[in-house]
């Protein structure tokens with residue numbers, strides 16, 4: 001670390017003054033700097049903004065393994081990204097289909113309710129017609145009986161001496 005500690009970079013962060021003694025040698029896993037080595041603060045943790053971000057590239061000492069692995073990892077990462085995008089697209093399509101089905105179900109329920117209501121109205125009308133038919137038959141019967149009675153009276157009148 002003696003070569004890098006000559007260049008001074010200090011940052012006062014969260015109660016520690018960061019210098020090369022606080023740093024550890026790391027290898028970058030970022031796509032654009034994959035395999036590049038750097039000195040980074042030992043207090044740093046990946047994916048967190050809470051920690052010291054002091055670092056210094058250690059160019060001139062390339063990591064051969066990192067350089068060999070980078071294209072494979074980048075290709076895999078790209079493929080996974082494409083798969084993730086496709087999966088997300090499929091999920092969105094499925095959601096849209098579900099929403100459409102729910103809408104269609106609601107429409108079908110509404111038209112079924114309408115059909116039921118009109119059936120109820122038709123039944124009520126049919127019942128009214130039945131009652132009207134019975135009443136008319138009853139009236140016909142009453143008129144018939146009444147007319148029979150009238151004929152008897154007429155006959156009796158005719159039989160009078």
Ligand SMILES: [Zn+2]
Nearest residue numbers: 018041052054
């Ligand atoms: Zn630090």
